[in-house]
Amino acid sequence: MRGFLTLVLALATVLVPLSVVSGLPGSFLPLERAIPLSQRVELEALRARDRARHARILQGVVGGVVDFSVEGASDPYSVGLYFTKVKLGSPPREFNVQIDTGSDILWVNCNTCGNCPQSSGLGIELNFYDTAISSTAALISCSDPVCLAAAQGAATECSPQINRCSYTFQYGDGSGTSGYYVSDAMNFDMILGQSMLANSSATIVFGCSISQSGDLTKTDKAVDGIFGFGPGALSVISQLSSRSITPKVFSHCLKGEGNGGGILVLGEILEPSIVYTPLVPSQPHYNLNLQSISVNGQLLPVDPAVFATSNNRGTIIDSGTTLAYLVQEAYDPFVNAITTIVSQSASPIISKGNQCYRVPFSVGDVFPQVSLNFAGGASMLLKPEQYLMHSGFVDGAAMWCIGFQKVQAGLIILGDLVLKDKIFVYDLAHQRIGWANYDCSLAVNVSVTTSKDEYINAGQLHVSCSQGLS
Secondary structure, three states, X not given: OOOOEEEEOOOOEEEOOOOOOOOOOEEEEEEEEOOOOOOOOOHHHHHHHHHHHHHOOOOOOOOOEEEEEEOEOOOHHHOXXXXXXXXXXXXXXXXXXXXXXXXXXXXXXXXXXXXXXXXXXXXXXXXXXXXXXXXXXXXXXXXXXXXXXXXXXXXXXXXXXXXXXXXXXXXXXXXXXXXXXXXXXXEEEEEEOOOEXXXXXXXXXXXXXXXXXHHHHOOOOOOOEEEEOOOOOOOHHHHHHHXXXXXXXXXXXXXXXXXXXXXXXXXXXXXXXXXXXXXOOOOOOOEEOEEEEEEOOEEOOOOHHHHOOEOOEEEEEOOOOOOEEEEHHHHHHHHHHXXXXXXXXXXXXXXXXXXXXXXXXXXXXXXXXXXXXXHHHEEEEEOHHHOEEEEEEEOOEEEEEEOEEEEOOOEEEEOHHHHOOEEEEEEOOOOEEEEEEOOOOOOEXXXXXOOOOOEEEEEEEEEOOOOOXX
């Protein structure tokens, strides 16, 4: 069921059942696919899932690395939903939480939740957090600075009678959760020196949810909570990096083919071919300055103002989105350019309202390379498989459809369709994001820090194939 990572060090090889990170103290957690690869869904169901997802995008140890082993593949028809396991409390209990780069807060279901799912269609056992059985648990009071800080997209309030800092997250799809903040130990295994494993922990603030609404009450994809990977002050990465427990950077490499898998690490993957572009400052998400799009080396005739960040416009990176989304002013010329180039070798067809092509040959031999061009001269090169989806067969030939979806207005969202088979580095310390095409089944170099800007002792991490859920 679980993939595993191995650590290859200069003087020794350490094999562990899950995953290990190189160098100075590091730790690991498993990340699993929420939907079995055997489950196929219609494109409209993927769009609906992404619409709900987008509505949820909310407005002691020094230099360690936390590493998550990734399971699952990026086939969009099997729904790209990932979760990881975190251990909270003393003694530690394990919780399955969805990875969400569009929100900041880690929250799990409380034992007092009245309408939380009691079972999951994912084949996992659901657990409930209970402050009474953790010796290290503490409630966040109304006077605590955490309660006074403005949480992104969350209504924070306090009840004077019980002096408990409460929250409510309301999502645009009608779902929501409410509960209260607690502090407790997050437990993880650490590597000390070359080959020693040790248990360690760090106190973090997270949410204990006592009520759910909308899709969060459903059992088909129920997990124990959500793990916010956003840039806000209350995200786990911000809490740990502010105390120099982990570097202020995280990276992932999602394998797109076969059984999938990949790497997700609170730390920096090192690769010489990585190019960087600045993050748009003062934004709640991972916004980038997309400047133009090229198809087969030719710039599309799109006004650069279409890509500008303003209000609800701009371009964001979101690993929680299955597909990718382009505003109409860019989508139409994009599809027209693709169709013109391939019309001699592939037959354009419309399937269920989507632009598709009957392709008798390999898509790599027929379809052009696409380049997304960002500020700072950083281009993101997309192979056909990173903007097309295989959608079955027509008259004995493969049918491939444009994976980018058209939106009338709003954000350009680059989801797993685009992000797969690439290293991505979210360098929050230097306010930039970098990427490089990469075979995510291979080893990667990972840096470990001893200070906020000093990187030493790079080791090597490599991922096994994902086994998926049984």
